[in-house]
Amino acid sequence: MSKEDNKENGAQSVSRRDFLRKAGTYSAASLSGAAMLLSNPKPAQATTNVEWAEHFQKNYRLMTEEEKQEALDRLEKRYSEEFGKEVTVDGSPAMDGVLFGYALNIQKCIGCRRCAKACVAENNQSRGDEQQIEWIRVLRLEKGQFSADDRDNAGYPGDYGIQVGGNAYKPAGVVLEGQHYYEAEQVPEKDAFYMPMQCMQCEKPPCVKVCPVQTTYRDPDGIVVIDYNWCIGCRMCIGACPYWARRFNWGEPSLPAEEMNPVTHYLGNRPRMKGVAEKCTFCVQRTRKGRWTACVEVCPVGARKLGNLLDPESDVRKVLETKKVFRLRADLNTYPKFFYFMD
Amino acid sequence: MKRFLQFAIDFIRAGFTGGLMFWAWMLFLSFFIMLWGYGEFVQIRDGMIVTNLTDQVSWGLYLANFVFMVGVAAAAVTVVFPAYVYKHHELHKIVVLGEMLAIAAVIMCLLFVTAHMGRPDRIWHIIPVIGIYNWPNAMLTWDVLVLTGYLILNLVGGFYFLFKKYTDQPLNKSFYIPLIFIAIVWALSIHTVTAFLINTMPARPMWHHSIMPIKFITTAFAAGPSLIIIVFMLVRKFTPLKIADEAFHMLSQIVTWCLGIALFLVLSEIVTELYPSTEHTAGLKYLMFGHNGLNMLVPFFWTAIALMVGSFILLLIPRIRKNMTILPFLCVGVFVGIWIDKGMGLMLPGVIPTPIGEFAEYSPSMIEMMIILGVWAIGLFILTVLIKGAVGVLLGDVSYGGKSDAAAT
Numbered sequence: 001m002s003k004e005d006n007k008e009n010g011a012q013s014v015s016r017r018d019f020l021r022k023a024g025t026y027s028a029a030s031l032s033g034a035a036m037l038l039s040n041p042k043p044a045q046a047t048t049n050v051e052w053a054e055h056f057q058k059n060y061r062l063m064t065e066e067e068k069q070e071a072l073d074r075l076e077k078r079y080s081e082e083f084g085k086e087v088t089v090d091g092s093p094a095m096d097g098v099l100f101g102y103a104l105n106i107q108k109c110i111g112c113r114r115c116a117k118a119c120v121a122e123n124n125q126s127r128g129d130e131q132q133i134e135w136i137r138v139l140r141l142e143k144g145q146f147s148a149d150d151r152d153n154a155g156y157p158g159d160y161g162i163q164v165g166g167n168a169y170k171p172a173g174v175v176l177e178g179q180h181y182y183e184a185e186q187v188p189e190k191d192a193f194y195m196p197m198q199c200m201q202c203e204k205p206p207c208v209k210v211c212p213v214q215t216t217y218r219d220p221d222g223i224v225v226i227d228y229n230w231c232i233g234c235r236m237c238i239g240a241c242p243y244w245a246r247r248f249n250w251g252e253p254s255l256p257a258e259e260m261n262p263v264t265h266y267l268g269n270r271p272r273m274k275g276v277a278e279k280c281t282f283c284v285q286r287t288r289k290g291r292w293t294a295c296v297e298v299c300p301v302g303a304r305k306l307g308n309l310l311d312p313e314s315d316v317r318k319v320l321e322t323k324k325v326f327r328l329r330a331d332l333n334t335y336p337k338f339f340y341f342m343d
Numbered sequence: 344m345k346r347f348l349q350f351a352i353d354f355i356r357a358g359f360t361g362g363l364m365f366w367a368w369m370l371f372l373s374f375f376i377m378l379w380g381y382g383e384f385v386q387i388r389d390g391m392i393v394t395n396l397t398d399q400v401s402w403g404l405y406l407a408n409f410v411f412m413v414g415v416a417a418a419a420v421t422v423v424f425p426a427y428v429y430k431h432h433e434l435h436k437i438v439v440l441g442e443m444l445a446i447a448a449v450i451m452c453l454l455f456v457t458a459h460m461g462r463p464d465r466i467w468h469i470i471p472v473i474g475i476y477n478w479p480n481a482m483l484t485w486d487v488l489v490l491t492g493y494l495i496l497n498l499v500g501g502f503y504f505l506f507k508k509y510t511d512q513p514l515n516k517s518f519y520i521p522l523i524f525i526a527i528v529w530a531l532s533i534h535t536v537t538a539f540l541i542n543t544m545p546a547r548p549m550w551h552h553s554i555m556p557i558k559f560i561t562t563a564f565a566a567g568p569s570l571i572i573i574v575f576m577l578v579r580k581f582t583p584l585k586i587a588d589e590a591f592h593m594l595s596q597i598v599t600w601c602l603g604i605a606l607f608l609v610l611s612e613i614v615t616e617l618y619p620s621t622e623h624t625a626g627l628k629y630l631m632f633g634h635n636g637l638n639m640l641v642p643f644f645w646t647a648i649a650l651m652v653g654s655f656i657l658l659l660i661p662r663i664r665k666n667m668t669i670l671p672f673l674c675v676g677v678f679v680g681i682w683i684d685k686g687m688g689l690m691l692p693g694v695i696p697t698p699i700g701e702f703a704e705y706s707p708s709m710i711e712m713m714i715i716l717g718v719w720a721i722g723l724f725i726l727t728v729l730i731k732g733a734v735g736v737l738l739g740d741v742s743y744g745g746k747s748d749a750a751a752t
Contacts, residue, residue: 055464059475131392139699180699197699206546212483213468214475230475232468233391233461236483238401242546244698248401248461251392274390275461332545 050078060227060266061217071229072266079264079271083255087262089270092288094221100282101222101309103319103339104196108303111187111194113138115295115304119198122283122294123269124261126253133247135280136295138196140179140189198295199224199245199280200328200336207237207246216277222309222337223282225267231276238277242329243336246279282306309337346743350509357735358728364581368727372720379717382710383458391461393710399703400694405459407686408715409452411566412722413537414559414685416448416493418567420530421597427523433590439737440578442501443729444571445530449494451722458714482540489533496526505736510743534559541693549626550693552615558608559685564601566681568594569674574730576671582734588667595670599658602677606655609648609684629702630692639704640691643683650680 057063057071072089079087116136119125125133188194205224208216215230216237238246252274264270265285272278283293287306296304307314316339319325323341361369386393396403422441425431457463468474469487478484500522507514538556545551572594579586613631616624628634633641654676657663664670696702707715735741 059468062475137699180701206544209480210482210544212477212481212487214477215468230465230468231462232465234459234483235401235461236481238398239541239694240544240546242698244398247398249390250394250396251390274392 050074054078054229057229059214059230061214068266075266075270079262082271083257083260083262085257085260085262087260087264090263090265090285090288092265094219094223095288096220097308097310099222099309099337100201100287101307101314101316101320101337101339102201102282103305103307103316103323103325103341105303105305105323105343106193106195106340107342108301109138109194109196110301111138111140111182111184111189111192112300114298114300115196118294118298119280121259122261122286123280124255124264124271125247125278126249126251126255126272127259128254130254131249131251133249133253133278135245135247135278136196136198137180137244138194140182140184140192140194142179143191143193195340197243197245197328198338199282200243200334200338201280201282203335203337204333206240206242206332206334210236210240212236219267221288223284223287224279225281225284226276226278227267228270228272228276228278233275233277235277242332242334246277248277249274346510347506349743350506353509353741354505354732354736355728357741358732361731365727365731369724372724372727375713375716375720376724377717378713379721382713382717385710386458386714387463393708395705395708395711397703397705399697399701400691400705402459402690402694403705404686404690404707404711404715405455407690408718409455409459410537410541410559410690411682411685412448412451412455413490413534414563414681415567415570416445416452417530417534417560417563418571419445419448419497420527421564421568421594422571423523423530424527425593425597427520427527431590431593433587434593437575437578437584437586437590437737439501439504439733440575440730441571442497442504443733444574444726445497446494446501447722447726447729449490449497450725451718452490453494454718454721455715458718482536482543485536486533486540489529489536493526493529493533496522496529500526501733505733508736509741531560534563541689546698547626547693548623549616550689552612554608554612558605558612561601561605561608562681562685565598565605566678566685568598568601569677569681572598572674573671573678574726576667578730578734582731582738584734584738588665591667591670592665595658595664595674598674598677599655599664602651602655602658605681606651609651625696625700626692626694629695630688634696634702637702637704639706640687643687647680647683647688650676651684654680 053074054071058067060068060071063071068091072091075089076087079089113136116134116138119136120127120132120134123135125135127133182189182192184192201222201224203218203222205216205218208214208218208224211217212234213230213232215228215232216224216226218224233248235248238248249272253272255271260271261269263285265281265288268281268284283291283295286293293304293306296306305315305319307316309316311317319341320339323343325339325341327336327339394403419441422434422438426434426438457466460466469476469484471478476484478488500519503519503522504514535556538559541547541550542552542555572591575586575590575594578584613627616627620628625634629637630640630644632638654673657669657673658677663673691705695704732741
């Protein structure tokens, strides 16, 4: 409960809001929270009314400023009780003149998956045996190796004049086996290279187009967000996403109170409920405050860059100008703002 | 108004009157409806985790059944169209039974969609005005629109007809006929939009082809009339309502030719995909031949093909098609074949492999099976009541101030 980053984040939120009001609720929340932890980790009767109000609130994007504030306060109250610590729910809108972009050096990535783990810790995904949700997938691609044994149907067309196969059955970088559950003893492995994938924050996101209730939409800073309280769980977005970036809360997410990150954003890492879709938001709770995303911060080889695409001095813009850059599945015209590059 | 109330009461009473067989049937269905209630309860309480769906295969048998039932609902048009456009005399007499089938099928569709949704408690979000309707962008909103519209059209059309018959008044042609023609076109729209729902996603290459809507329509117009033939045969067997053989001949011809076109489209799709055999063929190849030992769907695919091709060849022979003892078996063959083809054969390989190339197998959990069987039971329950009521009205047993008390048939 008194981790170092908690203190740091607490100070930030106090400066943001009315100190006196906060101090009052803080003591009340921590008291009740402590009691809650001792007795029952689930929310008590007192929060029932809060939950009812949540059921009938509007789509976040269409709320007035007051309604947004009410929704945020409601959530702060409920989460604080539920997790037994002071939780802040931020509602910062997109900053003017910012369009977030991301660049990833696939030459540097060593496949350590620290980004994926840091992402889970930062963004309050479900963990545990029943359902684990990770927003970042690191694909392990095999280095191309040709051997004489693999010459299936060598010298086709063969006896019957039918073309049946090919010789190059193991080209470089086979993605077809989806090797993202690899457990290497040591990374980088000798015969592999790695390609992390996550939400590409498309400029023309297919997920936004197919959502029947507009619960997912693109904010002006280019981040595609989800109002978890409005999602009906139809999973159209999961079907439409060519990058397989969306995850679904099949059951009630399991998020231990002591591991919960209390600095949250309404559209980002606040605790989710069952039956809703979620995805990477470029750590909207951090980036809209001028911080790096968790994955950029943690990457041990500095393969990950985040920046403002509208700012010529940003890391990402420099990458775009000087490196060899490509985007995934450009044929689908989704215009990802997630760029891969090589030195 | 009073007359309409009386009509509703008499209609329901006629629907629920029957002999031992009837009550045994309804009790049998009620058992599965109870299972459905339990399944839905567990699923809403614990979340979709009680299904075997995963992030890899996030659409499963709920949607597969939904897609299939939309087709059955649309197929009511195979009774309505010949009756009104070609003035098919025999079908004209029983056209309202087709509409009753459509009502039951659309209700099943809505139940399947509700079961598929992770948060059915938030279904109001999709209702225009109080929620947000992502129109015209999202295909799902179009689907809601056309399905609801179709349900209303059939409810109004079917019950208007029955009510007029009940009170022995003439139909208001200038109201009724346009309604029927709108419903005919609308029927096509529901299945077309359902096809658009899944084929507008280039992220899923197996679905992303423009043959989908026409294939949907043709398979629907083969499976739907097959079910209608079976239902009509049962009606003819268990009620005094006379349905002439010509009506069956008409319907079985529709089944034959639509099945023929459907098979041609299946062939076109397979050849187009398999000949170049690019990476985008992975889903179809998985369906047809399996992948590295993951071949759960393979027997289903070939069974469906065998059923469809076999039934088609037999149906082509007029002597067999017109044989009223063999025809129902062929209809069951067509129905099951298309159900597999459009259910498991379309929904699952569409999402297998995932966009990053992962193969994951899926088989429904017990809860899913309970809900699916339960929705079918609800559909058959509603259909039984509607058909019995409608037959009562058609026979004149249920009529205003008439022999309504003696409606037991």
